[in-house]
Amino acid sequence: MLSPYGIEIVESCLTCKLRADRVFCDLPPSSLQSFQNIKYTTAYPEGAVLFVEGQEPRGIFVVCKGSVKLSISAANGKTVIVKIVEPGEVLGLSATVSGRPYEATAETIDPCLVNFVKREDFLRFLKEDVQVCFKVAEQLSEKYHNACNEVRSLGLSHSAAEKLARLLLEWSSKNGDSTKPEVRLKLKLTHEEIAQMIGTSRETVTRLFADMKKRQIVQSKGSTLVIRNAAALRGMASQN
Amino acid sequence: MLSPYGIEIVESCLTCKLRADRVFCDLPPSSLQSFQNIKYTTAYPEGAVLFVEGQEPRGIFVVCKGSVKLSISAANGKTVIVKIVEPGEVLGLSATVSGRPYEATAETIDPCLVNFVKREDFLRFLKEDVQVCFKVAEQLSEKYHNACNEVRSLGLSHSAAEKLARLLLEWSSKNGDSTKPEVRLKLKLTHEEIAQMIGTSRETVTRLFADMKKRQIVQSKGSTLVIRNAAALRGMASQN
DNA sequence: AGCAGAGTGTGATGGCGGTCACGAATCTAA
DNA sequence: TTAGATTCGTGACCGCCATCACACTCTGCT
Numbered sequence: 015m016l017s018p019y020g021i022e023i024v025e026s027c028l029t030c031k032l033r034a035d036r037v038f039c040d041l042p043p044s045s046l047q048s049f050q051n052i053k054y055t056t057a058y059p060e061g062a063v064l065f066v067e068g069q070e071p072r073g074i075f076v077v078c079k080g081s082v083k084l085s086i087s088a089a090n091g092k093t094v095i096v097k098i099v100e101p102g103e104v105l106g107l108s109a110t111v112s113g114r115p116y117e118a119t120a121e122t123i124d125p126c127l128v129n130f131v132k133r134e135d136f137l138r139f140l141k142e143d144v145q146v147c148f149k150v151a152e153q154l155s156e157k158y159h160n161a162c163n164e165v166r167s168l169g170l171s172h173s174a175a176e177k178l179a180r181l182l183l184e185w186s187s188k189n190g191d192s193t194k195p196e197v198r199l200k201l202k203l204t205h206e207e208i209a210q211m212i213g214t215s216r217e218t219v220t221r222l223f224a225d226m227k228k229r230q231i232v233q234s235k236g237s238t239l240v241i242r243n244a245a246a247l248r249g250m251a252s253q254n
Numbered sequence: 255m256l257s258p259y260g261i262e263i264v265e266s267c268l269t270c271k272l273r274a275d276r277v278f279c280d281l282p283p284s285s286l287q288s289f290q291n292i293k294y295t296t297a298y299p300e301g302a303v304l305f306v307e308g309q310e311p312r313g314i315f316v317v318c319k320g321s322v323k324l325s326i327s328a329a330n331g332k333t334v335i336v337k338i339v340e341p342g343e344v345l346g347l348s349a350t351v352s353g354r355p356y357e358a359t360a361e362t363i364d365p366c367l368v369n370f371v372k373r374e375d376f377l378r379f380l381k382e383d384v385q386v387c388f389k390v391a392e393q394l395s396e397k398y399h400n401a402c403n404e405v406r407s408l409g410l411s412h413s414a415a416e417k418l419a420r421l422l423l424e425w426s427s428k429n430g431d432s433t434k435p436e437v438r439l440k441l442k443l444t445h446e447e448i449a450q451m452i453g454t455s456r457e458t459v460t461r462l463f464a465d466m467k468k469r470q471i472v473q474s475k476g477s478t479l480v481i482r483n484a485a486a487l488r489g490m491a492s493q494n
Numbered sequence: 495a496g497c498a499g500a501g502t503g504t505g506a507t508g509g510c511g512g513t514c515a516c517g518a519a520t521c522t523a524a
Numbered sequence: 525t526t527a528g529a530t531t532c533g534t535g536a537c538c539g540c541c542a543t544c545a546c547a548c549t550c551t552g553c554t
Contacts, residue, residue: 161405454512
């Protein structure tokens with residue numbers, strides 16, 4: 015079955031091939047069945063907004079496929095991208111648990127498959143099962159951890175170059191091919207968005223990339239970025 | 255009974271007069287009794303380090319009395335103060351739940367009374383009681399919320415002035431005397447530490463204070479700061 | 495093909511704030 | 525009281541990067 019946006023819809027969490035080690039998906043069958051009963055599966059196109067910073071929490075969103083941009087913005091229009099959420103992660107968890115407004119805005123950056131659970135259903139689900147509740151606590155810890163990294167990156171660095179280097183290293187470590195000396199990255203974000211991730215301006219990002227190309231540290235073909243000299247990047251990232 | 259550092263030790267959580275609405279203390283008597291059995295109460299002097307960023311998680315610390323400085327630091331020696339923790343809050347929760355190293359360093363800034371619970375005991379305690387587990391999830395949400403605010407403050411502002419104004423407003427709103435036009439604050443932190451909270455240099459903080467005094471926005475007597483013109487502060491904080 | 499519209503490259507300019515350097519003031523300990 | 529250590533106040537300098545302005549390149553679209 016094909017959804018409107020060319021994604022294959024997964025009917026049941028119990029038989030889902032995507033599961034693997036996704037944090038929220040490896041529950042015992044009985045819990046998974048309860049989850050199955052309260053979730054709504056939806057497909058979204060690129061650019062869809064799941065929720066907006068400041069909204070009352072409607073519930074949680076589990077990303078099954080695709081990636082979602084989480085951003086925080088200020089009165090003056092400036093925006094910080096907090097995280098790019100990958101499949102298996104949960105969105106709106108903290109807001110849903112605590113009842114506070116959503117902390118950030120979630121927008122899909124490619125076609126996505128998402129499971130939604132209404133707040134009341136989710137809270138009931140939590141309180142019925144310690145195991146689930148503990149999983150949630152773990153996920154929240156994870157989120158806190160990420161936020162701390164964000165604080166570190168924003169607060170402890172100086173040159174924008176440093177932050178960009180760090181970001182590239184993070185991305186390349188996620189793409190796991192540490193066997194090869196050269197890592198290839200598909201850049202899904204524009205310079206503008208990268209700038210928002212590291213708290214600088216678009217022009218600076220462009221200039222930094224130009225500089226790195228000149229110094230043979232990276233190299234780009236279309237939207238693919240090749241890291242030729244990871245050591246140099248680490249040098250830029252670590253200090254000064 | 256007096257502890258080494260002049261703090262009255264509270265023997266039992268069940269009869270503790272400090273409890274009130276402290277998040278972690280208002281459990282049903284049965285849970286509180288279990289907690290009572292696994293906690294160790296300790297008094298610390300000013301400047302004691304409860305744990306250090308990067309350490310394996312030994313367990314959680316509940317602050318009963320006094321305040322604790324939570325900071326994150328970088329290789330280059332720079333430090334960001336993430337939060338000043340007040341009584342009733344829990345430290346090391348995220349690390350203890352997830353098993354990751356502590357995110358930050360915790361250091362007392364005055365004599366403190368602290369309950370410690372070993373990781374294994376705490377995890378058992380959690381898994382025995384959904385209610386407790388849910389409370390922990392709430393606390394973690396709270397922490398995540400704070401971290402997000404930190405990100406907002408570090409990432410979305412430009413002038414250091416803006417950040418300082420925001421910090422002062424936050425402090426004055428915590429000191430609650432919103433009835434009076436003038437708010438008095440006891441500054442427990444040095445300029446250096448304030449600088450670390452807003453991600454700037456000590457000299458800048460000093461200069462900003464000097465400027466604010468000149469403009470009649472604040473006024474200081476010893477370690478007491480009087481806010482004479484909160485409106486102007488809000489103006490500085492909001493935009494620009 | 496050809497035209498938006500988004501995204502990218504690059505120069506010029508100016509200001510914020512980091513850093514250094516030192517002296518004044520306040521606190522702490524014998 | 526005096527010595528020493530923190531903390532605070534302030535000037536001088538200068539580098540990073542935000543901002544503005546505009547040209548160029550690459551999409552997709554009809």
